[in-house]
Amino acid sequence: MRDFIALASKGYHEWWRYLVGTFLIFIIWQVGTLPFIGAVSYKLAIDGGDLSSLGNYETLMGTLDSNLTFFLMLLSFAVGFFGVWLIVRFFHNQKFKDVLTTRQYFDWNRVFIGFSIVGFFIAAMTILDFTLNPDSFLWNLKWDQFLILAGIGIIMVPIQTTFEEIYFRGYLMQGIGVIFKNRWLPLILTSVGFGLLHLGNPEVGKLGYVIMISYIGTGFLLAIMALMDEGLELSIGFHAGNNLITALLVTADWTAFQTESILIYTTEPSVGFDVLIPVLVIYPVYLFIMAKIYNWKNWKSKLFGRVEVPKTSS
Structure with a gap:
């Protein structure tokens, strides 16, 4: 079966299963935050800190060693990854591979391509920005801390981003698609839902809702990749490359990941037309490159067409 969304029809795909499954995965994911909250609470207690400040983002980020904080933040996504596997395999009786790809085997080469495209771009733009505006950055490379960060990042960031891809572009996209038997609704809902997931990020508080x-x-970019390529490999690679390379290269005191990166951005941020450039210019270029590499065709039917669910499916 070469229809990525329709793969969900090979398992139990009643609407109520996706409603319950989505909720259960979210709860399991949140259970994974308990070690982080517990570690911060313990450190505050032994230091005589105010436990009521646990709801404060600065307290959560600043109480523990930054590398330990980074690891514990990402640990929740590893628990969430286990949760989505559990629900897919035993609640939907669906092969886990079928929530990842239509191909016979998971295509690691596609992951590498997706990672490389965005990783190269972020690295190049960061170097260019640092060269043109050196006063906006603080050189922060401390090899002992950076190597620990790199080890944590290389292992844990792909787990984080893969969980998010499976949850949104895999599980939810397939579920909405087989329930409503179209592609445009899961494209829109999972893309908006993914954006809203970041509503609590400190970047929103600093830069505004724009x-x-x-x-x-x-x-939308990641969802289009998944639908056009009939699998998650490219979006998994792209998402991992974006988060990992950014975490290693540059951070700021107002970003979600505050790491022992090579550079710290010190200039007060502002948002203008530049927020539209990636979405309107750079993302279409990414899609154009991948469309050429993988010979994507039938854009209208793949993004907006119907999903044919076999009548004999469970």
């Missing part, structure tokens, strides 16, 4: 254009636009 930054949601970037988050929702990224959701």
